[in-house]
Amino acid sequence: MIQDYLILSIILFCIGMLGVISRRNVFTVFMSIELMLNAANLAFVTFARLHESMDGHVLAMMVMAVAAAEAALVLAVIILINKHKGKLDTNIFSLLKG
Amino acid sequence: MEHINTYIGLVPLFPLIGALVLGLMHMLTCKTDKYPDKLYGIIACIGPILAFCVSLILFFKLRGMPADSRYLIHDVFTWFAVGDLHVTMGFLADPLSSLMILFVTFIGSLIHIYSAGYMAGEENFGKYFAYLNLFLGSMLILVLGSGPVVMFVGWEGVGLCSYLLISFYCKDTDNVLAGNKAFIVNRIGDLGFVLGMSFLFWAIGSGGFDYHSLRENAHHLAPSVGLIVCLLLFVGACGKSAQIPLFVWLPDAMAGPTPVSALIHAATMVTAGVYMVARFSFIYAHVPTAGTIIAWVGILTALLAAFFGMFQKDIKKILAYSTVSQLGYMFAAVGITAYSAGIFHVFTHAFFKALLFLGAGSVIYALHHQQDVWKMGGLKEKMPTTYKTMMIGALALAGCPLFSGFFSKDEILFSALATGHTGIWAIGVLVAGMTAYYTFRMIFLVFHGKPRDQKAFDHAHEPPAVMTVPLIILAIGAAFAGVLNLPSLFGGSLAVSHWLAPSLVEHHPHVSVWIEITAILASVIAFAIGITIAYKKFADGAVEPEFSGFAKWGANKFYIDELYNCVIVQPYKTTGSLISAFIEPKVTDLPIKFFTWLYKKLGASFKVFQVGYVRVYAIYMVIGLSLMSLFLSQTIN
Numbered sequence: 032m033i034q035d036y037l038i039l040s041i042i043l044f045c046i047g048m049l050g051v052i053s054r055r056n057v058f059t060v061f062m063s064i065e066l067m068l069n070a071a072n073l074a075f076v077t078f079a080r081l082h083e084s085m086d087g088h089v090l091a092m093m094v095m096a097v098a099a100a101e102a103a104l105v106l107a108v109i110i111l112i113n114k115h116k117g118k119l120d121t122n123i124f125s126l127l128k129g
Numbered sequence: 130m131e132h133i134n135t136y137i138g139l140v141p142l143f144p145l146i147g148a149l150v151l152g153l154m155h156m157l158t159c160k161t162d163k164y165p166d167k168l169y170g171i172i173a174c175i176g177p178i179l180a181f182c183v184s185l186i187l188f189f190k191l192r193g194m195p196a197d198s199r200y201l202i203h204d205v206f207t208w209f210a211v212g213d214l215h216v217t218m219g220f221l222a223d224p225l226s227s228l229m230i231l232f233v234t235f236i237g238s239l240i241h242i243y244s245a246g247y248m249a250g251e252e253n254f255g256k257y258f259a260y261l262n263l264f265l266g267s268m269l270i271l272v273l274g275s276g277p278v279v280m281f282v283g284w285e286g287v288g289l290c291s292y293l294l295i296s297f298y299c300k301d302t303d304n305v306l307a308g309n310k311a312f313i314v315n316r317i318g319d320l321g322f323v324l325g326m327s328f329l330f331w332a333i334g335s336g337g338f339d340y341h342s343l344r345e346n347a348h349h350l351a352p353s354v355g356l357i358v359c360l361l362l363f364v365g366a367c368g369k370s371a372q373i374p375l376f377v378w379l380p381d382a383m384a385g386p387t388p389v390s391a392l393i394h395a396a397t398m399v400t401a402g403v404y405m406v407a408r409f410s411f412i413y414a415h416v417p418t419a420g421t422i423i424a425w426v427g428i429l430t431a432l433l434a435a436f437f438g439m440f441q442k443d444i445k446k447i448l449a450y451s452t453v454s455q456l457g458y459m460f461a462a463v464g465i466t467a468y469s470a471g472i473f474h475v476f477t478h479a480f481f482k483a484l485l486f487l488g489a490g491s492v493i494y495a496l497h498h499q500q501d502v503w504k505m506g507g508l509k510e511k512m513p514t515t516y517k518t519m520m521i522g523a524l525a526l527a528g529c530p531l532f533s534g535f536f537s538k539d540e541i542l543f544s545a546l547a548t549g550h551t552g553i554w555a556i557g558v559l560v561a562g563m564t565a566y567y568t569f570r571m572i573f574l575v576f577h578g579k580p581r582d583q584k585a586f587d588h589a590h591e592p593p594a595v596m597t598v599p600l601i602i603l604a605i606g607a608a609f610a611g612v613l614n615l616p617s618l619f620g621g622s623l624a625v626s627h628w629l630a631p632s633l634v635e636h637h638p639h640v641s642v643w644i645e646i647t648a649i650l651a652s653v654i655a656f657a658i659g660i661t662i663a664y665k666k667f668a669d670g671a672v673e674p675e676f677s678g679f680a681k682w683g684a685n686k687f688y689i690d691e692l693y694n695c696v697i698v699q700p701y702k703t704t705g706s707l708i709s710a711f712i713e714p715k716v717t718d719l720p721i722k723f724f725t726w727l728y729k730k731l732g733a734s735f736k737v738f739q740v741g742y743v744r745v746y747a748i749y750m751v752i753g754l755s756l757m758s759l760f761l762s763q764t765i766n
Contacts, residue, residue, distance in 0.1 A: 051747045052744050052747050052748050052751070053744070054744075055744075060743075121742065121743055121744065122742060124741070124742075125740065125742055126741060127741045128740055128741030
C-alpha cells in the first residue's frame with residue numbers, strides 16, 4: 032500500500048525531471064518543476080502516514096507555500112522574458128557558455 | 130603616594146599630544162590658509178616644557194625616597210602576552226632614567242624655543258615642529274620604558290623621526306639620500322637589537338621581560354649566551370650611536386636643519402646606545418669580554434672620528450665628527466664598566482654639544498646658510514654673544530680644566546687608567562689633544578682673524594633673542610654642569626655617580642691619588658698642546674690648505690664611504706638587478722608559470738561541459754544526485 036504511493040511519487044518525479052531536461056518551452060519547464068515539487072510532497076505525506084507523525088504534513092504545507100510564492104515570481108519572470116525576447120525558448124539564454 | 134606613579138606616563142604623553150595637535154593643524158591647513166608661525170611655535174614649546182616640569186617633580190620625588198628603593202613603576206596596560214612572554218606597556222623612573230629625562234626635556238625645550246627663531250619663515254613650519262615633538266615623545270618612551278620591548282618602541286620612534294627630520298628639506302635629493310642612509314644603516318643596528326632581545330628572552334625572559342625581573346634573573350645567564358646578547362645589543366647601539374663600522378650615517382645626517390642636529394644627532398638620540406648599555410649594566414658587568422670589545426670599538430671610533438674632524442671644512446661636519454668621537458669616549462667608559470662616568474659624559478656632552486650646534490646654527494643663520502669655515506672669519510665683533518657662548522662650549526668640549534667636559538672626560542680617562550686599560554687611556558689622551566685642536570681650529574677660523582668673505586661678513590648680525598637666550602642658558606650648563614660630579618680631589622663628592630649607583634652595577638676601584646693626578650695632568654697637557662697648535666696655525670689669517678698625502682686621506686674620510694659603496698652597496702645592487710633580470714623570471718617563476726599553464730589547459734579541456742543551457746545543468750545535477758544516492762545506499766547497507 033505504502034509502496035504504491037512511493038512508486039507514484041517516483042514516477043511523478045521522473046516525469047518532472049525529464050520535462051525539465053528535455054523541454055525547451057519555459058512554461059513546460061516550470062510546470063515540470065511544479066510536478067517534481069508535488070512528487071516530493073506526496074513522498075512527505077506518505078512517510079508521515081507511515082511514521083504516524085505530523086512532521087511530513089507540516090513540510091508538505093511549507094513546500095506548497097514556497098511553490099505558490101515561486102509560481103508568482105516565475106510567472107512574472109516569464110512575462111518579462113516574453114517581453115524582451117518575444118519567445119519562450121530556453122535556448123536563447125546561454126550566457127554561461129564556456 | 131600611589132598617584133605619583135601615574136605622572137611618569139605624562140612625561141612622554143605631553144610631547145606626543147603636541148605632535149598630534151601640530152600634525153593635524155598642519156595637515157588640515159597646509160593646502161589652504163595657514164596658521165601663523167607663532168601659534169605653531171608656542172604650541173610646540175608647551176609639550177616639552179610641561180614634560181620638563183613633570184620630570185622635575187619625579188626627580189625630587191625620587192630624591193626624597195631612600196636610596197635603595199628609588200624607583201617608580203607605572204604599568205599602563207598589558208601590551209601582549211604570548212606563552213611566557215608578557216610585555217607590559219609600562220614606565221620606570223629610577224635614578225638613571227630620571228637623570229636622562231631631566232636633561233632630555235630641558236635641552237629639548239630650549240631647542241624647541243631656539244627652533245622657533247631659526248626656522249622662522251621656512252616652509253612646512255608646522256610639520257617641522259610636529260616631527261620634533263614626536264621625536265621628543267619617542268625619546269622619552271625609550272628612556273622611560275620599563276622593559277626592552279618598550280625601549281625598542283621608542284628606539285624605532287626616534288629612528289623614524291631622525292629620518293624624517295634629516296630629509297626635512299626634501300626638495301634636494303642629497304638630503305633625501307642622507308635620510309635614507311641614516312635609516313638603512315640604523316636598520317642594520319636594529320636587527321642586532323632585536324636579535325639580542327630575542328636571545329635574552331630565550332635565555333632568561335620567562336621570569337618576566339622587564340628590567341627588574343631580568344636583573345633578578347641575570348645570574349642564570351650562561352656566559353656564552355651573555356656574550357652573544359651583549360654583542361648583539363651592542364650592534365644595535367653601534368647603529369644608533371654611530372660607532373665603527375656603522376658611524377657613516379651621522380656626518381651625512383647634518384643635512385637636516387641645525388636645531389635637529391643639535392637635539393637628535395648630538396644631545397639625545399645618538400646617546401641612546403650608551404644609555405642602553407648602561408641600562409643593561411647588570412648583564413654587561415658580568416661579561417668582561419664584551420666590555421673590552423665595546424671599549425676598544427669606542428676608543429677607536431673616537432680616534433678615527435677625531436682624525437676626520439681635523440680636516441673637515443663644513444662647520445656642521447666638524448661638530449658631527451666630534452659627536453662621533455665623544456660617543457666613542459662614552460662607549461669606552463661603559464665598556465670598562467665605568468657606567469656612571471659614561472652617563473655623566475652623556476649628560477655634560479648634551480649641554481656643550483647642543484650649545485655648539487646651536488651656536489653653529491646662529492653663525493649659519495647670520496651668514497645666510499654659509500657652512501664652509503674657510504669662508505668665515507672675524508665674526509667675533511659682529512656676533513659677541515654667539516662668540517662667547519660658543520667659546521664656553523668649545524672649552525667644555527676640548528676639556529679645559531674646570532669646564533664640564535673636563536670633569537666628565539677626565540672621569541672616563543681616570544677610570545680607564547685605574548682599571549688597568551692603559552692602551553685605552555693613552556688613545557683617550559691623544560684624542561683629547563686632537564679634540565682641542567679641531568675644536569679651536571673651528572673657533573679660530575670662524576670668529577678670529579680677518580673676514581674671508583667680506584660681503585657675507587658685512588651682512589652678518591646677531592640673531593634674535595629667541596635664539597641667543599637658549600645659547601646663554603646652555604652655556605651656563607656647559608660651564609658648570611661638571612660641578613655636579615666633582616671628584617673628591619677637587620673637594621666634591623661624585624654626586625651624580627652616587628645618584629646613579631642604584632640603577633647600575635659597577636665597582637669603583639680604589640686607587641691612589643697619584644693615578645688620578647696623572648690622569649688629570651695628561652689630559653691638561655693634551656688640551657694645552659692641542660689648543661696651542663690650533664692657535665699657531667689658524668688664529669690669524671690662515672688660508673685653506675691643499676691637502677696632500679695622509680691629510681688628504683683624512684679629509685676624504687679614508688674613503689670609507691666609497692669603500693662601503695664598493696664593497697656593500699654596489700654588490701648588493703648588482704645582486705638585486707641580477708635577481709630581477711635573471712633569477713626571478715628564469716628560475717623562481719618557472720613553477721608558477723607551469724601551474725598557470727596547467728590550469729589554463731585544464732580549463733580549456735573542461736570548457737566543453739559549460740554549454741550554457743539550463744537543462745544541461747539539470748542533467749548534471751541529476752547525474753550527481755544519482756551517484757550520491759547510489760553511494761549513500763551502498764554505505765548504509
